[in-house]
Amino acid sequence: xxxxxxxxxxxxxxxxxxxxxxxxxxxxxxxxxxxxxxxxxxxxxxxxxxxxxxxxxxxxxxxxxxxxxxxxxxxxxxxxxxxxxxxxxxxxxxxxxxxxxxxxxxxxxxxxxxxxxxxxxxxxxxxxxxxxxxxxxxxxxxxxxxxxxxxxxxxxxxxxxxxxxxxxxxxxxxxxxxxxxxxxxxxxxxxxxxxxxxxxxxxxxxxxxxxxxxxxxxxxxxxxxxxxxxxxxxxxxxxxxxxxxxxx
Numbered sequence: 020x021x022x023x024x025x026x027x028x029x030x031x032x033x034x035x036x037x038x039x040x041x042x043x044x045x046x047x048x049x050x051x052x053x054x055x056x057x058x059x060x061x062x063x064x065x066x067x068x069x070x071x072x073x074x075x076x077x078x079x080x081x082x083x084x085x086x087x088x089x090x091x092x093x094x095x096x097x098x099x100x101x102x103x104x105x106x107x108x109x110x111x112x113x114x115x116x117x118x119x120x121x122x123x124x125x126x127x128x129x130x131x132x133x134x135x136x137x138x139x140x141x142x143x144x145x146x147x148x149x150x151x152x153x154x155x156x157x158x159x160x161x162x163x164x165x166x167x168x169x170x171x172x173x174x175x176x177x178x179x180x181x182x183x184x185x186x187x188x189x190x191x192x193x194x195x196x197x198x199x200x201x202x203x204x205x206x207x208x209x210x211x212x213x214x215x216x217x218x219x220x221x222x223x224x225x226x227x228x229x230x231x232x233x234x235x236x237x238x239x240x241x242x243x244x245x246x247x248x249x250x251x252x253x254x255x256x257x258x259x260x261x262x263x264x265x266x267x
Contacts, residue, residue: 028154033244039228040147040159043221047140048162052172052215053133054140056164061096062105062137063144063161068092069109079111100128101137108141113264120183131184132173132214139218143225150229174216187213202233209233230256 023040025032047063050056069075072092078084084107093102100123107115123129129137151158176191187196189205196216203209212218223233231238231252241248247255 022159025154025156028156030154032154033228036150036228039225040150043143043147043225044159044162046221047144049165050167050169051136051140052217053130053136053169055169056167057096058101059136059140060161060164061094062101062140064094065097065102065105066109066141066144067148067158068094069106072106072110075106075110084111084114098128101133104129104134104137105141108138109145113266115183117183132171135184135212135214136218139212139215139222143221146225146229172216174213177214181207182211184211185214186210187216203236 021041022044023037025037047059048056049059051059054062069091074087074089074091077089078087081087091102091106093106097105104123107119120131120134123134124131148158174187174191174196176187176193176196177185178188178191179185180188187199187210189200192199192205196213199205199213199216199219200209209219212222226232227235235242239249245252
């Protein structure tokens with residue numbers, strides 16, 4: 020069966036959604052900027068293990084995650100700091116602090132560049148998996164990793180004016196980064212992944228299928244290709260953000 024065909028879905032699924040998911044699965048399997056293909060697939064696997072991790076449940080219920088020692092339920096292929104970061108992003112993201120990110124980077128455990136790419140993979144895979152869970156479908160098997168080394172590409176123009184990691188500012192979207200803010204005003208939530216530009220590009224493509232494209236965000240009426248109108252979409256998005264304790 021074709022991956023992400025959604026032929027067995029209980030409700031019709033637009034073809035562009037399956038196509039976007041297939042493209043991301045191919046991208047996931049390839050070396051990124053700071054992780055190999057095998058490590059990127061391992062990050063995706065950890066995002067699934069985190070959902071049922073006993074340590075994560077105990078930490079989530081505790082006053083502080085640092086109050087609960089232990090080991091995550093985890094698979095092979097990643098250093099402990101990366102495993103912990105994946106699990107925190109999935110289960111306890113609202114309590115990730117600047118000190119946590121800085122300390123990992125300062126100790127050489129997880130660079131800020133590697134952290135941003137990790138977050139990008141987790142966000143993408145988790146959103147696809149949640150789409151499956153919402154439809155009552157089994158999760159798609161993870162792709163076989165492709166060989167090769169990370170590019171270690173870092174944008175030339177960065178700023179530390181927002182968030183916990185450097186980001187590309189609006190005026191820094193030049194040269195290889197010239198496409199990053201097309202059709203958008205470079206809101207902070209868009210800049211968040213720009214330390215690893217391909218992470219933003221991957222998120223942008225998935226978002227265009229699962230939610231709205233940057234250009235589509237200027238359309239406040241009914242899109243003929245969507246089953247619900249923009250107001251209904253924002254109501255759902257707002258509710259999901261509130262349940263997930265999203266800062267925005």
